[in-house]
Amino acid sequence: MMKNQLVLPFSCIAIIFLLQIAPITSQGPAGAPAAPASPTNVTAILEKAGQFTTFIRLLKSSLVGDQLSSQLSNQKSNQGFTIFAPTDNAFASLKSGTLNMLSDQEKTQLVQFHIIPSVISLTQFSTISNPLRTQAGNTDNGQFPLNVTTSGNQVNVTTGVVAASVDNAITSNSKLAIYQVDQVLLPLAMFGTPAPAPAPGAPKKEVPVPSRAPSGSDSAPVDSSDAVANTFNSRTLAPYVVAATLGGVLLF
Structure with a gap:
């Protein structure tokens, strides 16, 4: 009887001990690092959306797509991008x-002209300053300026060559925004009409300069009244001179 009384308490203690250590052994290691986020693949996002075959091909052949994905996957970088993606119909036009x-x-450069090196949400388009700087570079007139205007809920993008409309947002988060546009954005630097050359100026006509007598000339102005008087005297005395001459001849 005494032996049975000792066995029962010991069994209870063993059961209680096992119940206490069971939760401890079932717990995983504390503070395990979270799984890294999957890399952002721009071309994969466009492939899933469909109707961007030509733009995807340009992203791949130019290696711009790989560069974007690499920068977006860098956890230490806060770099974000906004992409205007033309549809296949836009390229076909x-x-x-x-x-x-x-x-x-x-x-x-054409692909880079569709990429802005910052994230812009749809609501921010109405407050941004133009022209926007793209990955293509220079925003000076005649180079790669990109302007965005809004009218209500409509967002329009102009390049100086074409005007496109933003149809919808394909994706938008803290690091990447992709918007569908209905026209290929053609930059002025590549598709603008060159300014016509200035017309040659008409030859200047030479204005004749009146000649002037050299300074210090000894010629004095002729008095017209003296000339008339001399002419009158010569004409008046001529007959008398002739007559006197003839008279002298006859007398001889």
């Missing part, structure tokens, strides 16, 4: 051969 006539560098 270009004049035939437009892309083929561009060099590889110009194709890269």
